[in-house]
């Protein structure tokens with residue numbers, strides 16, 4: 455027997471449990487993950503790691519489950535500053551009477567920077583390592599994520615009407631094209647195109663968005679079939695359901711992410727499935743705004759890739775993706791009348807590998823496999839509310855919340871250590887958030 459060659463590497467993480475996501479539904483005991491640079495060099499038993507690797511740093515996690523970082527595929531990060539400002543309202547009055555007027559009054563570069571940092575602090579604390587954003591001043595959100603070392607798909611907004619970021623479709627598309635050009639080679643940022651919804655963007659700008667996506671490879675993310683009202687109104691006005699209209703325009707394809715999809719008839723299902731478009735499920739926002747429920751299991755059975763998102767903190771009201779998974783798993787069972795629908799492992803896959811697939815990056819994100827990027831989280835299962843542990847996968851979905859996340863790495867860089875953020879100055883951020891709260895509260899009181 456020949457001795458193993460000893461390889462030098464950067465970080466070794468020893469974990470009690472490891473859930474690689476690939477292969478499916480597997481829990482491995484007493485594993486080590488070896489990180490070299492920004493990638494996973496190996497996932498091996500701790501004995502094998504002793505024989506084969508010498509690392510400059512070792513992190514021991516004796517009561518923790520290690521898994522790939524979560525991917526939150528839909529949100530409006532800076533809206534965290536509107537958290538709890540207007541609750542218990544249906545979508546249209548929530549948007550028309552509260553959110554859009556507040557956005558008109560407050561959205562600025564400084565608002566986006568502070569709100570995005572607040573959202574990132576919450577997401578990092580609760581296990582998210584990649585998020586998708588669709589909001590104003592995308593160049594500011596992209597800079598914030600890049601500076602914090604967090605992975606993000608940042609979609610520039612496209613609407614028919616003026617907003618604080620632009621005067622109309624021409625302006626948005628011009629700025630958006632420059633935004634894509636500026637950020638498309640960044641290691642952390644994927645620039646994307648964010649037409650708000652079929653009812654806020656007309657055919658001509660949608661066609662230009664499709665062309666821009668074809669020219670640059672930038673993904674498209676759109677709110678689609680969020681409510682029954684949206685579908686009925688479109689059918690009355692245009693004689694067509696929005697999914698049919700989007701398909702006819704050529705918007706649906708493997709580089710498109712359809713957010714919500716609470717209304718899915720047989721024709722919609724067929725259209726979405728054959729197009730290869732992805733569906734982003736946002737169950738808590740759908741519940742809170744009484745929008746409806748996405749038939750997740752039915753979509754998955756048809757072969758549609760379904761990922762998960764929290765939506766903005768103004769309609770959720772948190773960005774804890776573990777909490778979102780629990781909600782998703784619970785309501786999938788009621789919607790399909792089957793307690794086996796969206797199993798705990800399927801839910802974890804939805805928040806990791808399926809999210810990576812929706813981004814077109816499942817070859818390098820979404821599972822703990824040698825060669826993939828080192829985006830990793832650890833969840834401490836030693837708390838009484840997570841004891842006893844028969845099956846860590848069950849706990850992560852049904853008993854956990856994101857606050858049990860203790861460590862994370864993105865691109866091999868530590869982001870969370872024993873529950874403390876390494877790259878965001880939380881005390882300073884809280885002062886700025888408090889300043890916004892005072893200003894927004896004074897305006898609301900007028």
Ligand SMILES: [Zn+2]
Nearest residue numbers: 529677765766
């Ligand atoms: Zn949304």
